Amino acid sequence: MERSVKLHGHWASLFVHRVQLALHLKGVKYEFIEEDLENKSSSLLLYNPVYKKVPVLVHGDCPVAESLVILRYVDDVWKDNPIMPVDDPYEHAMVSFWCHFVDNKLSKSFGAAIRTSGEEQAKAIEEFHQNLMFLEQKLAEKGSKFFGGEKIDMLDIVIGCGCHWFKAVEELSGLKLIDPNLFPHFLEWKQNFIESQEVKEVIPPFEKLTDYAKSIYKKILGHDNN
Amino acid sequence: MAGEKGVVLLDLWVSPFGQRVRIALAEKGVDYEYKEQDLMNKSELLLKSNPVYKKIPVLLHDGKSICESLIIVQYIDEVWSNKAPLLPAEPLARANARFWADFIDKKVYECATRLWKLKGEEQEVAKKEFIEIFKLLEGELGDKTFFGGESFGFVDLALVPFVAWFYAYETCAKFSMEEECPKIVAWGKRCMERESVSKTLSDPTKVYEFVLFLKKRFGVE
Numbered sequence: 349m350e351r352s353v354k355l356h357g358h359w360a361s362l363f364v365h366r367v368q369l370a371l372h373l374k375g376v377k378y379e380f381i382e383e384d385l386e387n388k389s390s391s392l393l394l395y396n397p398v399y400k401k402v403p404v405l406v407h408g409d410c411p412v413a414e415s416l417v418i419l420r421y422v423d424d425v426w427k428d429n430p431i432m433p434v435d436d437p438y439e440h441a442m443v444s445f446w447c448h449f450v451d452n453k454l455s456k457s458f459g460a461a462i463r464t465s466g467e468e469q470a471k472a473i474e475e476f477h478q479n480l481m482f483l484e485q486k487l488a489e490k491g492s493k494f495f496g497g498e499k500i501d502m503l504d505i506v507i508g509c510g511c512h513w514f515k516a517v518e519e520l521s522g523l524k525l526i527d528p529n530l531f532p533h534f535l536e537w538k539q540n541f542i543e544s545q546e547v548k549e550v551i552p553p554f555e556k557l558t559d560y561a562k563s564i565y566k567k568i569l570g571h572d573n574n
Numbered sequence: 575m576a577g578e579k580g581v582v583l584l585d586l587w588v589s590p591f592g593q594r595v596r597i598a599l600a601e602k603g604v605d606y607e608y609k610e611q612d613l614m615n616k617s618e619l620l621l622k623s624n625p626v627y628k629k630i631p632v633l634l635h636d637g638k639s640i641c642e643s644l645i646i647v648q649y650i651d652e653v654w655s656n657k658a659p660l661l662p663a664e665p666l667a668r669a670n671a672r673f674w675a676d677f678i679d680k681k682v683y684e685c686a687t688r689l690w691k692l693k694g695e696e697q698e699v700a701k702k703e704f705i706e707i708f709k710l711l712e713g714e715l716g717d718k719t720f721f722g723g724e725s726f727g728f729v730d731l732a733l734v735p736f737v738a739w740f741y742a743y744e745t746c747a748k749f750s751m752e753e754e755c756p757k758i759v760a761w762g763k764r765c766m767e768r769e770s771v772s773k774t775l776s777d778p779t780k781v782y783e784f785v786l787f788l789k790k791r792f793g794v795e
Binding site: 398407410412413414416417418420421424425437438440441444445448449453482 | 625626627635638640641642645646648649652653665666668669672673676677710
């Protein structure tokens with residue numbers, strides 16, 4: 349008998365969206381449990397005692413936490429539509445590397461770029477651009493719709509599910525984060541991602557997410573000014 | 575470099591991250607060429623092989639470069655899959671191993687660096703956090719021989735190089751891992767019974783000397 353699949357999440361969390369998209373791409377039915385992040389359920393705290401965060405996937409009664417770990421788990425269990433290269437350790441390592449890069453170097457430099465000001469911010473933005481350029485070049489070399497080729501892969505999922513933040517920050521702060529002259533391939537990839545059928549079926553509308561990101565960003569700016 | 579056959583490791587003798595890779599290669603019985611790197615004067619090979627981070631370790635295999643220690647270890651596990659599996663085969667056990675290895679990566683090194691770099695109240699905070707991290711790991715280890723159960727595996731490999739740094743951390747921050755986390759210390763000793771580990775880990779005295787050298791360089795007395 350098939351074990352139940354539950355996903356503890358929050359409607360606006362980009363980390364949760366990653367898991368939702370992966371499950372959807374693989375045709376996996378699951379129950380979504382919306383968590384109030386100000387008042388986390390006892391189940392969530394039980395299933396993720398280390399970080400107490402969403403997303404947590406519960407398969408049967410076995411929890412898996414941390415979005416990148418969950419994505420790999422989903423790919424290991426449900427073999428349809430692989431999101432990681434199959435039988436190619438080098439390509440596998442490359443996708444892992446770039447996902448790790450997005451969640452560490454790229455996202456840290458993005459965070460620094462939006463939280464600082466003046467000269468410090470200019471430096472942070474430059475570093476963010478240097479980091480984004482690696483992805484721009486990767487897309488230029490590959491010449492395909494997605495990082496995964498014609499189909500969305502794990503790297504597409506990992507960056508794609510956060511990309512509404514770029515627009516949110518640019519619109520709120522007037523910062524030129526992603527210059528179309530410097531990052532044409534990245535912007536084209538972004539459009540491909542947000543317009544893809546599977547993404548539209550699962551992820552909340554881009555505009556709604558952008559507005560939500562703006563509300564978070566306003567709080568961050570307000571907090572940093574105190 | 576392209577098309578070159580064989581396995582080359584760009585590394586630094588004392589790096590716990592590099593040691594993860596060396597232990598993995600030893601477990602698998604893979605022959606490789608070790609190239610010690612000068613991180614104050616990075617080689618063109620290092621910069622070309624790891625343009626993103628410019629860090630060690632970097633594994634070069636048949637002309638291709640793989641970076642980030644845990645990613646390298648997983649690559650080694652997949653390529654040389656005929657011997658000494660490092661990650662479990664079962665998906666949930668694999669996920670658990672990846673979770674804890676990721677936890678170690680997120681928490682241990684950063685906190686440990688604050689232990690020797692800071693003084694006074696800030697060092698006390700770092701010490702408290704460090705012990706909490708290892709108590710959590712101790713909880714995960716439980717009464718098992720290794721983190722993966724009966725076999726030495728991915729999580730053990732991810733953590734064990736830091737065992738050689740315990741003496742340095744204890745001396746800098748004045749505490750005892752034996753007192754705070756006896757199960758971890760016992761686990762460390764069990765790991766050291768494996769040749770792949772004992773031949774790879776640095777001598778704790780030499781690690782302490784290295785930390786003193788870093789303290790001097792950063793102007794921390």
